[in-house]
Amino acid sequence: MSLFGLSLGRLLEALRCLPGVGPKSAQRMAFHLLESDREGGRHLAQALLEALDKMTHCQTCRILSETDLCSLCADSRRDRGQLCVVEMPSDVQAIEQATSYSGRYFVLMGHLSPLDGVGPEALGMDLLAKRLDTDQIREVILATNLTVEGEATAYYISELAQTRGITTTRIAHGVPLGGELEFIDSNTLSHAFQSRRHL
Amino acid sequence: MSLFGLSLGRLLEALRCLPGVGPKSAQRMAFHLLESDREGGRHLAQALLEALDKMTHCQTCRILSETDLCSLCADSRRDRGQLCVVEMPSDVQAIEQATSYSGRYFVLMGHLSPLDGVGPEALGMDLLAKRLDTDQIREVILATNLTVEGEATAYYISELAQTRGITTTRIAHGVPLGGELEFIDSNTLSHAFQSRRHL
Numbered sequence: 001m002s003l004f005g006l007s008l009g010r011l012l013e014a015l016r017c018l019p020g021v022g023p024k025s026a027q028r029m030a031f032h033l034l035e036s037d038r039e040g041g042r043h044l045a046q047a048l049l050e051a052l053d054k055m056t057h058c059q060t061c062r063i064l065s066e067t068d069l070c071s072l073c074a075d076s077r078r079d080r081g082q083l084c085v086v087e088m089p090s091d092v093q094a095i096e097q098a099t100s101y102s103g104r105y106f107v108l109m110g111h112l113s114p115l116d117g118v119g120p121e122a123l124g125m126d127l128l129a130k131r132l133d134t135d136q137i138r139e140v141i142l143a144t145n146l147t148v149e150g151e152a153t154a155y156y157i158s159e160l161a162q163t164r165g166i167t168t169t170r171i172a173h174g175v176p177l178g179g180e181l182e183f184i185d186s187n188t189l190s191h192a193f194q195s196r197r198h199l
Numbered sequence: 200m201s202l203f204g205l206s207l208g209r210l211l212e213a214l215r216c217l218p219g220v221g222p223k224s225a226q227r228m229a230f231h232l233l234e235s236d237r238e239g240g241r242h243l244a245q246a247l248l249e250a251l252d253k254m255t256h257c258q259t260c261r262i263l264s265e266t267d268l269c270s271l272c273a274d275s276r277r278d279r280g281q282l283c284v285v286e287m288p289s290d291v292q293a294i295e296q297a298t299s300y301s302g303r304y305f306v307l308m309g310h311l312s313p314l315d316g317v318g319p320e321a322l323g324m325d326l327l328a329k330r331l332d333t334d335q336i337r338e339v340i341l342a343t344n345l346t347v348e349g350e351a352t353a354y355y356i357s358e359l360a361q362t363r364g365i366t367t368t369r370i371a372h373g374v375p376l377g378g379e380l381e382f383i384d385s386n387t388l389s390h391a392f393q394s395r396r397h398l
Contacts, residue, residue, distance in 0.1 A: 003292055005265035007246070007253040014246035017239030019231045025219065031289055032218045033247070034254050034263055035308060040216030045247040047206070047213035048232070052240050054206040055233050064233055066204035090230055093202055109234060 008034070060131070062107045062124050064089045072105060079103040081138040083131065085157055087111050087145055095143065103141070106131065111149040112156060120156065128157065132164050142170045146191075207233070259330070261306045261323050263288045271304060278302040280337040282330065284356055286310050286344055294342065302340070305330065310348040311355060319355065327356065331363050341369045345390075 008030060015026035033041035057063065058070035065071070072078065072092070082103025086092055092105050108123040120126075131137070140161040144150035158168045174192035175184055184192075207229060214225035232240035256262065257269035264270070271277065271291070281302025285291055291304050307322040319325075330336070339360040343349035357367045373391035374383055383391075 003270065003295060004263045004288065005254065005270075007250045007265060008263065011246045011250040014239070014243040017232070017236055017243060018228050020224065020227070027289060028219070029217050030250070031263075031287065033216075034250065035287075037216055038251055040213070041247055041251050044213040044216060045244040045251075047210045048240055048244040048247075051206045051210040051229070051233065052237055052244075055204065064203045064207065064230075066206060071202065071204075088230065088234075089203065090226060093226075096202060 057109075061105045062109055062127070063092055063105060077102070080135055082141065083135070083137050083139070084141040084143055085128070085154075086143045087150065087153075091143065101141075103139075104135075108144070108153065111144060111147070111153040113149050123153070125156070125160070129160055132161060132166060137161075137166055139167045139169060142168065146173045256308075260304045261308055261326070262291055262304065276301070279334055281340065282334070282336050282338070283340040283342055284327070284353075285342045286349065286352075290342065300340075302338075303334075307343070307352065310343060310346070310352040312348050322352070324355070324359070328359055331360060331365060336360075336365055338366045338368060341367065345372045 011030050012023070012026045015021055015029055016023070021029070033044075054066045055064050056066070056068075058065040058073055059068050060073040061070060063070050063072065067074075079102055082101075083106055084095065084101060084103060085106045085108065086095070087108050087110060089107055089109075092107060095101055095105075106124075106128055110118055110123055112118060112120065112123065132140070140157065142154040142157060144154045144157075154170060158170075161168045172195070173188075174195060175181065175188065181189065210229050211222070211225045214220055214228055215222070220228070232243075253265045254263050255265070255267070257264040257272055258267050259272040260269060262269050262271065266273075278301055281300075282305055283294065283300060283302060284305045284307065285294070286307050286309060288306055291306060294300055294304075305323075305327055309317055309322055311317060311319065311322065331339070339356065341353040341356060343353045343356075353369060357369075360367045371394070372387075373394060374380065374387065380388065
């Protein structure tokens with residue numbers, strides 16, 4: 001990349017740390033910022049540095065937050081008796097946007113994955129266990145993904161909760177609303193069949 | 200986006216200045232940088248600021264460069280008699296990688312587009328005309344894109360060159376190497392037919 005100078009080469013290299021950005025996208029982004037939107041580029045660099053400086057994790061639920069206690073944990077109107085466990089902060093956002101759930105959250109920041117060296121400590125299971133012990137929690141709602149790792153993580157947490165006599169629920173998995181059976185993948189359909197409910 | 204704090208909201212907004220990045224991609228990028236790659240994020244912000252500070256345009260060919268004279272224009276081994284006119288810096292890179300062309304370049308940084316208010320001045324046509332007058336140029340190679348705007352731009356430049364008695368050539372357009380006629384779009388095939396050559 002020495003054709004255009006070293007600093008452009010470094011920018012192209014740095015852009016590739018973004019997920020889903022390869023050499024071609026990085027080049028397109030760099031040229032766009034340098035040719036057409038230098039103001040936006042400068043703004044992006046500053047916003048990035050500001051967010052990296054300010055954003056930390058909530059000490060109660062591990063979500064991304066600017067303060068030690070996130071806005072959800074600090075909200076006294078939310079039910080302390082319900083605890084929804086999710087994998088990522090974006091899952092919290094999805095649930096907040098789609099449902100009327102008004103309990104608390106716990107964000108694992110991943111899932112159990114022994115092959116990648118991600119064990120219970122990395123997911124803050126000790127913090128979760130402490131919350132199960134001290135907060136008067138009636139129900140733990142497991143909303144981890146329906147992948148092998150997500151299922152294993154849900155099982156691990158359900159053990160934690162059940163040894164403490166806390167009700168544990170798992171969000172429903174099956175045919176999505178508006179889904180046509182013909183086009184549903186066979187794993188989902190098979191799961192939906194096994195999990196059929198009495199009416 | 201106040202769920203996670205203002206600085207994340209600002210970062211999400213700023214990321215959307217990148218081409219091809221919508222709300223979902225911006226969220227994925229922001230979470231990735233904040234959760235898994237803070238080092239990379241800081242590096243990206245610094246590389247971006249450095250490139251924005253250092254990168255300017257070559258005063259001879261208008262390509263992106265850290266110096267007033269880019270490495271291609273400064274290279275005395277390159278033929279001053281040939282001038283290849285392209286739309287974008289990335290086109291120069293593509294030609295350098297694919298061909299053995301060893302002449303000079305002129306980068307328009309766009310194409311004539313009166314509807315968007317892009318006229319000859321914005322494309323540096325005065326600088327190009329000056330080069331046609333002063334550099335002893337034998338051949339102008341028009342390598343603008345084969346779009347309506349690119350064709351109009353090529354026509355405009357060919358007029359500039361021909362009034363000065365300079366040979367003007369256009370890169371060939373037609374069926375790509377390895378292309379099968381069955382799958383070529385009809386415009387390209389029709390163009391290839393009209394531009395058939397004697398063997």
